[in-house]
Amino acid sequence: MRTELCDRFGIEYPIFVFTPSEKVAAAVSRAGGLGVLGCVRFNDAEDLENVLCWMDENTDGKPYGVDVVMPAKVPTEGSAVDIDKLIPQTHRDFVDKTLADLGVPPLSDDGDRNEGVLGWLHSVARSHVDVALKHPIKLIANALGSPPKDVIDQVHAAGVPVAALAGSAKHALRHVENGVDIVVAQGHEAGGHTGEIGSMVLWPEIVDALDGKAPVLAAGGIGTGRQVAAALALGAQGVWMGSAFLTAAEYDLGVRLESGRSVVQEAMLKATSADTVRRRIYTGKPARLLKSRWTDAWDAEGAPEPLPMPLQNILVSGAHQRMSESSDPSTVAMPVGQIVGRMNEIRPVADIVAELVEGFESASQRLNTIREG
Amino acid sequence: MRTELCDRFGIEYPIFVFTPSEKVAAAVSRAGGLGVLGCVRFNDAEDLENVLCWMDENTDGKPYGVDVVMPAKVPTEGSAVDIDKLIPQTHRDFVDKTLADLGVPPLSDDGDRNEGVLGWLHSVARSHVDVALKHPIKLIANALGSPPKDVIDQVHAAGVPVAALAGSAKHALRHVENGVDIVVAQGHEAGGHTGEIGSMVLWPEIVDALDGKAPVLAAGGIGTGRQVAAALALGAQGVWMGSAFLTAAEYDLGVRLESGRSVVQEAMLKATSADTVRRRIYTGKPARLLKSRWTDAWDAEGAPEPLPMPLQNILVSGAHQRMSESSDPSTVAMPVGQIVGRMNEIRPVADIVAELVEGFESASQRLNTIREG
Numbered sequence: 001m002r003t004e005l006c007d008r009f010g011i012e013y014p015i016f017v018f019t020p021s022e023k024v025a026a027a028v029s030r031a032g033g034l035g036v037l038g039c040v041r042f043n044d045a046e047d048l049e050n051v052l053c054w055m056d057e058n059t060d061g062k063p064y065g066v067d068v069v070m071p072a073k074v075p076t077e078g079s080a081v082d083i084d085k086l087i088p089q090t091h092r093d094f095v096d097k098t099l100a101d102l103g104v105p106p107l108s109d110d111g112d113r114n115e116g117v118l119g120w121l122h123s124v125a126r127s128h129v130d131v132a133l134k135h136p137i138k139l140i141a142n143a144l145g146s147p148p149k150d151v152i153d154q155v156h157a158a159g160v161p162v163a164a165l166a167g168s169a170k171h172a173l174r175h176v177e178n179g180v181d182i183v184v185a186q187g188h189e190a191g192g193h194t195g196e197i198g199s200m201v202l203w204p205e206i207v208d209a210l211d212g213k214a215p216v217l218a219a220g221g222i223g224t225g226r227q228v229a230a231a232l233a234l235g236a237q238g239v240w241m242g243s244a245f246l247t248a249a250e251y252d253l254g255v256r257l258e259s260g261r262s263v264v265q266e267a268m269l270k271a272t273s274a275d276t277v278r279r280r281i282y283t284g285k286p287a288r289l290l291k292s293r294w295t296d297a298w299d300a301e302g303a304p305e306p307l308p309m310p311l312q313n314i315l316v317s318g319a320h321q322r323m324s325e326s327s328d329p330s331t332v333a334m335p336v337g338q339i340v341g342r343m344n345e346i347r348p349v350a351d352i353v354a355e356l357v358e359g360f361e362s363a364s365q366r367l368n369t370i371r372e373g
Numbered sequence: 374m375r376t377e378l379c380d381r382f383g384i385e386y387p388i389f390v391f392t393p394s395e396k397v398a399a400a401v402s403r404a405g406g407l408g409v410l411g412c413v414r415f416n417d418a419e420d421l422e423n424v425l426c427w428m429d430e431n432t433d434g435k436p437y438g439v440d441v442v443m444p445a446k447v448p449t450e451g452s453a454v455d456i457d458k459l460i461p462q463t464h465r466d467f468v469d470k471t472l473a474d475l476g477v478p479p480l481s482d483d484g485d486r487n488e489g490v491l492g493w494l495h496s497v498a499r500s501h502v503d504v505a506l507k508h509p510i511k512l513i514a515n516a517l518g519s520p521p522k523d524v525i526d527q528v529h530a531a532g533v534p535v536a537a538l539a540g541s542a543k544h545a546l547r548h549v550e551n552g553v554d555i556v557v558a559q560g561h562e563a564g565g566h567t568g569e570i571g572s573m574v575l576w577p578e579i580v581d582a583l584d585g586k587a588p589v590l591a592a593g594g595i596g597t598g599r600q601v602a603a604a605l606a607l608g609a610q611g612v613w614m615g616s617a618f619l620t621a622a623e624y625d626l627g628v629r630l631e632s633g634r635s636v637v638q639e640a641m642l643k644a645t646s647a648d649t650v651r652r653r654i655y656t657g658k659p660a661r662l663l664k665s666r667w668t669d670a671w672d673a674e675g676a677p678e679p680l681p682m683p684l685q686n687i688l689v690s691g692a693h694q695r696m697s698e699s700s701d702p703s704t705v706a707m708p709v710g711q712i713v714g715r716m717n718e719i720r721p722v723a724d725i726v727a728e729l730v731e732g733f734e735s736a737s738q739r740l741n742t743i744r745e746g
Contacts, residue, residue: 001743001744001746002743002746003743006746168646168647169646187571187573188561188562188571189561189570189571189573189574196647197562197646197647197711198560198561198562198571198572198573198593198594198711199571199572199573200560200562200571200572200573200593200594200595200600200603201562201594201646201710201711201712201714201715202646204597204599204600205646205714205715220571220573221571221573221574222573223574224577226577226606226607226608227573227577227607229603229606229607229740230573230602230603230604230606230607231603232739232740232743233599233602233603233606233736233737233739233740234599234600234602234603234736235599273541273542273570273574273575273578274541274569274570337574338570338571338574339574341574341578342574342578360740360744361744363606363607363740364606364737364740364741364743364744366605366606366608367602367605367606367733367736367737367740368737368741370374370375370376370605370737371374371733371734371737373374373375373379
């Protein structure tokens, strides 16, 4: 399985995997794809620095990338105290009452309560870029579309290409005009921030709109080699995956249960493709999440409207942290795509990648049989 | 392009096209696919009889099918007068006021006002089956899933297979248990009644759940040969299309503009993939429609909640009729999928089918190149 992106990045397969886990990212790169480490969880640039040093030592010299969360327009940021004032007390009360109703225990140490937000702040995302560029990274992706022009210039000056997520052809074109090198076409099925247009329609639409100006990575609904084949048949140059690697054996974030799985893995293993919702409750912009008692609470009558970005994430960051430290799989706040219905076992990254390659080959052979009649 | 369905149905390509237009259905069958005529618009069984006689004379002996709208559970039907009583006056007032606000002219002859509903009534759908079975039809599809058991038995006794739409693997399995022969896996992108799960995830999920018990037709988001290739790569035995043939040159329903196009065609040619909404306002169940001033009115603050099926369709049937006789493309009530963004020209059915075949072949060759590296 080889497209021009393989030569450009020095990878064996055009499989790009976004993951918050450095263990998974490194394993993806070692398996022949491009592991892309999500930086949003690093509040402290030094933590990211340490993890990227670990990546450098554990990727066998294979290429890897990083993913930041940075709006194109620099928001008025202010201090944490200023932002806190913009959150209505009724919203805070709802969150507190919901956590109590759901039986989510308080944090063991309340001191870290509001830190969950920092990765979403512009200044912190910029520090991620600064740190990452000191390492031999091969890609910086931005989950919120085009980064600001000076960041694109900074990354390009280091010889690193920039990828940006897009949920419409219009946004994809704008990203390329802004200097973005690779567009991740993120369909409605995807986990996290996602638009209305389904992958089947969106991917070829963006491929055609860009008309070769930039390669397209297909995202949203990919978990098997058949879906990789579909993506490449639709004109993508590669795939961008995330959810399907959350149940990788190497994924080691979050509280562990006795089974050895993390709480969120336990929740995802049980879920069907119908068990996701697309809501503004995670960040203020629509994002697909695992359906849980937490998302149900926000859907219930009387729940407040989510706040705009970044206030909503600030509002719920303490709740996210409490839920992530709890051992109850029914109360998680976890971005995941509809492919969660197919995530039914814990597998090593190498096995997931091997299936993607084999499944692609079988699907391609199947089309030959159909074509030849 | 040949799958086992080609042999089973005696068709050249596994392309099944649902359309309310007998002109389009016949042209699809002549072009090597299977035209499936939607019956819901025939209030009078005799009208359907006449149209099917026309089909018999204009399909060059090629196979065709019909599509009915029939819930599995027989609803308490009552007379039109009884049902009318269940519709709140506030809803009627909203519809009247909206039509006035939008400048939709009254019907030239008010006598037909409520007839738009009848095809959705169980007794009328049964009359469609009775009429259709007198013709050499090769398929009866049901847009609402499994038909009642006695209808399946009646159709099977005539040697005709039954297809049913499904938006989840659970429903697909139930259909097959009920005796349905072919499952149409309808992804979120599709026009008309559609579920939450995107085609990229839904199609292979239903293929795997059925595990060969019944072939799967992929529906939702297909308008080009690349999408046909994606569907077959994902394990479907064929494709089920609808929207993409609404801008066929042969489509002759509705009021014509000076351009020679119908009002709804004019509206669809202008629309992008973002210009659809999925709402309960058409029938009472979620259906994807072209975004228009009519759908906007139902989204506006103060608009009532749509009624359950079949009441909502009864409520709006007069409005649908008025809008369908108006010459304003901005006020239409038209089911269409997200593929509408690619419907940018009026083309003969034969050209659409030819592109599907050629596009499939190119996509399949593209995968070979990628596989061989």
